[in-house]
Amino acid sequence: MSEQNVIASLLDDLTQMQSLKTALCIGQDIAQYDLNKKIQWQYFNASDILNLPFTQRYDLGFVVFNDDLNRRSQLERGQIIVKLRDLWAKHVVVIAPQGDDAFMRSLGLTRIVDDALQDSQQTLWQFNILSYKNTPDWLNSKFWANPENWNKFRW
Template sequence: MTDTLPATDERLAEAIDTFNPQRLLLITDHPPALPQTRLDHWAYTGQQASDAIDALPSVDLAIIDGDAGFPSAAAAIQLVGRLRDVTATRTLVIASSARTGALPRAELIGLGLHRWQDSRDPDRRRRWFHFALQDYKTTPDWLNARHWANPELWDKFRW
């Protein structure tokens, strides 16, 4: 993405192979060469994506480069939240390992993303974070009719 190392392109190809999307949204200021596949894809810069936040296409996988030129950190966080909640089935964010930048680690974890991979560059300075609603949280055992809202227990316990 912003680092034009082949390692980032390899990780991108691995993400596409792993998640097998039919529709891909890529937000970066330096788009890499995508593998030759029958993949519908859209590429935006950070500024373009922030400007068109309500018109972004629905996709299976959205990949956001945290070093893309976003107007502000708040705009970058809003974009990731919008993609996570409305637009994308899966969201990958490539963030710098530094604690500064438009998308720092603490903000990504606060948005519910978890660390997926490191980049394969020699100093591993980039971190990949992932979010998919279907594996975000497992349903706890107590969250069922057997344990609460059970009419058989209404007269036995005082709540």
């Protein structure tokens, strides 16, 4: 029951932060937790997502590790999340078992700190391309090819 409340509040928070119109879910159909009913949901199981050709990019991808996903090898689970992260969705949220911390970090996901899921032995992870990596100060035109400085300074 607490998982349902966490999913509903997470979806509410995500829709307030950014405009979400389309979303897909893998593992469990969570369209019922969208209380505002503003998001157009599509549900896929793990086998479908691995074999589907790319047709459109979604605003949100939601993965819930259920029995079907937990039975799959770590390679297949990684392929599902990577395909979702790189191709299908702008923002990815994953509900995974607690023992998968190193695996989730290796896929570029960051942990969402939430006390509500501690009782259920699951953790929340996310990947948002907009906040994945901040641009460092040195990566700008000031420090790179400046034709006006050629033949003035010796490196």
